[in-house]
Amino acid sequence: MDDIVKIQLSPSVEDYLKGIYTLTERGGPASTSALAQTLGVQPASITGMIKRLASLGYVEHLPYKGVQLTENGSIEALRILRRHRILETYLQQQLDYTWSEVHQEAELLEHAVSEKLISRMANVLNDPTHDPHGAPIPTESGDIPEAHLLTLLDARPNDLVQIEAVQDEDPIKLQYLEESGLTPGTRATIVKRNSFDGLTSLTVVGSSQLTPVSHELARDIFVSKVQD
Ligand SMILES: [Zn+2]
Structure with a gap:
């Protein structure tokens, strides 16, 4: 057994953290209605999860404004984004998936694969910096180049x-x-x-x-x- 106990996050916690990260990338908190839309759930159903994430120290709830990630929340969100984007790149480059197919597959796999598998995939791909859709892939230590925000x-x-x-x-x-x-x-x-x-x-x-x-x-x- 490892000395460090790694908390296993549930798939829905991971999806919430990833959703909040994406919505707050442009700066400012994520409104609960925008988050509900991103996650495809009813706004009323997310209150409980936000409280839970706050009690775990992953988010801060700013009354009337929305939620934002704490430093620990960002670390977890970037770890999940890395898994997602490495998976997408691997599926396209090694398994001949098209770029329109990889996202749905990665959404499922990102919650299941081990860190070891992700690191092996990254190795085989020579540590890619961007996924098939051009999004930057966070490094193993959690660094990420600034995203392009002009549309x-x-x-x-x-x-x-x-x-x-x-x-x-x-x-x-x-x-x-x-x-x-x-x-x-x-x-x-x-x-x-x-x-x-x-x-x-x-x-x-x-x-x-x-x-x-x-x-x-x-x-x-x-x-x-x-x-x-
Ligand atoms: Zn994707």
Whole structure:
């Protein structure tokens, strides 16, 4: 037996911590309604879990504002994110999963695999820094590069942008993005945005085709602006 007793967190605790991390990445606490939406549960049902997480020292509840992770909560959230993102990368690179399939599989496996397996997978992959959707993978010691927080909605006509990451959850959106060539590393020029419906039209560098991106999809595409 190890001297250090490792507390085994339940899958739902892990999902809560990961959800809060994702919502608070942009700064500021996560509202309980946003958290309920992220986790796909009723707002009323999360109060008990938030109290439990607070008593375990993982979150702070700020009245009327929402919840945020404590330092210990962040450590756990980053550990789960690392597992999730290593799994996604492994499934794609070693087991020929497509990038639209890996998220659902990783959601299940992240709660079950041992630290040893994750570290072996990371080794085989030469310690990847980003997952198939462009999200940074926390290191074993819990460091993570700053996430790209600008979305396509922040870009204006004539801007040249580079796609850095995309939301990983919806397989249908991911398929569309792949078919349109809108994957991490791709550069594109914003051609126009309709004021009435927010539709963005862009051209991928090297192509002459105009690609339409809905307002909803643009929110899920993280970009950096390229200085020219
Ligand atoms: Zn994922």
